[in-house]
Amino acid sequence: MAVGYFIRKGDRTTCGGVVLDGHPSFRMHGIPVAREGDPVTCGKDGQRYVIAGGIQHFMAKGRVAGTLDSFSTCPCNARLIHSLPSATYKSAPSPGAASTPFPAVPAGHARQSLSRPPERASLAENVSAGNPAGVLSPKGCVFAKCVKLPNSVIDYNTTSGSFPVDDVSDYGNLVLLGGRELDDSGNVRLQKISGNPPAGFGSLAVRGLAPSGAVESCGGLCDAASAGGAVAGGGRVVVGAGGRAVGSGILTGGVVGGALLGVVAMLWPSGLGDSALYTEEQLRAMKQGRTRVRIRVEQQSDGSLKGYGYNTQLRSDWEMIPVVQFTPIGSQMVADFGGGVELIWTPAATPSDTLGIPALDAAPQAPQITIYPPAEQSDRLIVNPIYPPEYRDFILVFPAGSGIAPLYIVMNARHDPGVVTGTGEDVFGIWLAGASEGLGAPIPKNVANELRGRSFNSFDAFRRAFWKAVSNDPVLTAQFIPQNTTRMTVGKAPRVRRKDSVGGRRSFELHHLDNVSKGGGVYDVDNLRINTPRNHIDLHRGGK
Numbered sequence: 001m002a003v004g005y006f007i008r009k010g011d012r013t014t015c016g017g018v019v020l021d022g023h024p025s026f027r028m029h030g031i032p033v034a035r036e037g038d039p040v041t042c043g044k045d046g047q048r049y050v051i052a053g054g055i056q057h058f059m060a061k062g063r064v065a066g067t068l069d070s071f072s073t074c075p076c077n078a079r080l081i082h083s084l085p086s087a088t089y090k091s092a093p094s095p096g097a098a099s100t101p102f103p104a105v106p107a108g109h110a111r112q113s114l115s116r117p118p119e120r121a122s123l124a125e126n127v128s129a130g131n132p133a134g135v136l137s138p139k140g141c142v143f144a145k146c147v148k149l150p151n152s153v154i155d156y157n158t159t160s161g162s163f164p165v166d167d168v169s170d171y172g173n174l175v176l177l178g179g180r181e182l183d184d185s186g187n188v189r190l191q192k193i194s195g196n197p198p199a200g201f202g203s204l205a206v207r208g209l210a211p212s213g214a215v216e217s218c219g220g221l222c223d224a225a226s227a228g229g230a231v232a233g234g235g236r237v238v239v240g241a242g243g244r245a246v247g248s249g250i251l252t253g254g255v256v257g258g259a260l261l262g263v264v265a266m267l268w269p270s271g272l273g274d275s276a277l278y279t280e281e282q283l284r285a286m287k288q289g290r291t292r293v294r295i296r297v298e299q300q301s302d303g304s305l306k307g308y309g310y311n312t313q314l315r316s317d318w319e320m321i322p323v324v325q326f327t328p329i330g331s332q333m334v335a336d337f338g339g340g341v342e343l344i345w346t347p348a349a350t351p352s353d354t355l356g357i358p359a360l361d362a363a364p365q366a367p368q369i370t371i372y373p374p375a376e377q378s379d380r381l382i383v384n385p386i387y388p389p390e391y392r393d394f395i396l397v398f399p400a401g402s403g404i405a406p407l408y409i410v411m412n413a414r415h416d417p418g419v420v421t422g423t424g425e426d427v428f429g430i431w432l433a434g435a436s437e438g439l440g441a442p443i444p445k446n447v448a449n450e451l452r453g454r455s456f457n458s459f460d461a462f463r464r465a466f467w468k469a470v471s472n473d474p475v476l477t478a479q480f481i482p483q484n485t486t487r488m489t490v491g492k493a494p495r496v497r498r499k500d501s502v503g504g505r506r507s508f509e510l511h512h513l514d515n516v517s518k519g520g521g522v523y524d525v526d527n528l529r530i531n532t533p534r535n536h537i538d539l540h541r542g543g544k
Helices: 118-124 280-284 376-382 431-436 445-451 459-471 482-489 533-541
Strands: 002-005 039-041 048-052 055-059 088-091 162-167 172-179 187-189 191-194 203-207 235-238 262-269 288-290 293-299 305-311 320-325 327-329 332-336 342-346 370-372 392-397 407-413 509-512 528-531
Touching: 162 305, 172 203, 203 262, 262 293, 280 392, 293 407, 320 332, 370 376, 431 528, 431 533, 445 459, 459 482, 509 533, 528 533
Parallel strands: 305 370, 320 392
Antiparallel strands: 002 088, 039 048, 162 235, 162 370, 172 191, 172 262, 187 203, 203 342, 262 407, 288 320, 293 305, 327 332, 332 342, 392 407, 509 528
């Protein structure tokens, strides 16, 4: 049984940083107690970060920070140093779990009665009567977690420096849907690609995925290399200094059929009866909920499906997603996902209806979906990943009495045709010298002039035309080695220096400054910058 200590505002970190804040009304010896998500500085670079990880069985508008369970998200991954040796708590490793800087709490510790054990008395005296110590409130629950963890435990214990790599089936029952055509109402009728929805589920359609709809930033819009090999579920990614991980690549599904207007993934969580999972009643009263898995499924330019996901344990800023309820509108049940996108559910005519959602003709093969930790090596395995803040995902709650359990849903629309706009910028000196820093290098005016007004059916086609336009400019091509000039003449991006590459990503990439899902122009050259793969990854990690 390990003994831990509580962290308060002003406590130091092992890299010389300082915990900057805590709960204003939750104090020990007059000093606010820190929680997961509270700010902390790095003693090396002086920047602000947040505390990751918290004690599962102690809540104070968030998980309370402790020496056994919490660390700084600064590049040093610094541990927290306590200043109050008299306030302790106890924790022990979960059976069969490996160790990390924030061990998971075993089942016997995560859910307690109102009577507190002696070792928690010092903390319990500081907790208001409205939130007794040891009670697992909804804020300590999740919607979905890995079934390999014990009852009431939501986090892996990996202090050995490794983190599990799971299969999506470890989190629940996954169903993939897609649609290629609009019906008379302008809705995309969803049909089954893989998986089995519950009997009597009814049918689904999406409104707002028509060709004029908003799409997401960069994802399929940015250069992507092909991915090799797959990590089998149940493996592990070894996390080392700087959050690096070790493993293999991912697999995409086989190519069948044509382009999809949209792809939808639905996940019903496993582990029903687990006390760490939200109840349906709790979800009906919530606007946001925590999930330990977030998934991305997208169609590639060759028609195949690519899928992957992230475990959110190491990123508290990734774990909360909207909870959406169905609302009756006329004869339909409609869930509003924002941005003009709505999901329309038509219940089955009878509960015994076993036909369910029809299969999609010539459907692409479902990809193997591996769930990774948010580490640099995971990014290399996935190849050109999109991070959870860009996902259009929700916890979806069906009407009371429907017989359909709440589910996790994520959707991705294809990128649409468009016309090139924008003026570009005057560039001086070595054009792509700035591609490895900041927001990247702008589009030159001469290139913008050549492309402006042209129509493209896809961003892939635009990208090829862009590099061909660069190859037509003698001032710009004089800055490249012959091999890169040859690549650009056939529509391929030039190669970057070895130090600017990441895994299989070895060429310059296009980045959208403003998220397309938030109104940024897909084909607006003034919304584009050229980036090295390494800088591009850093931009997406920072939400830029």
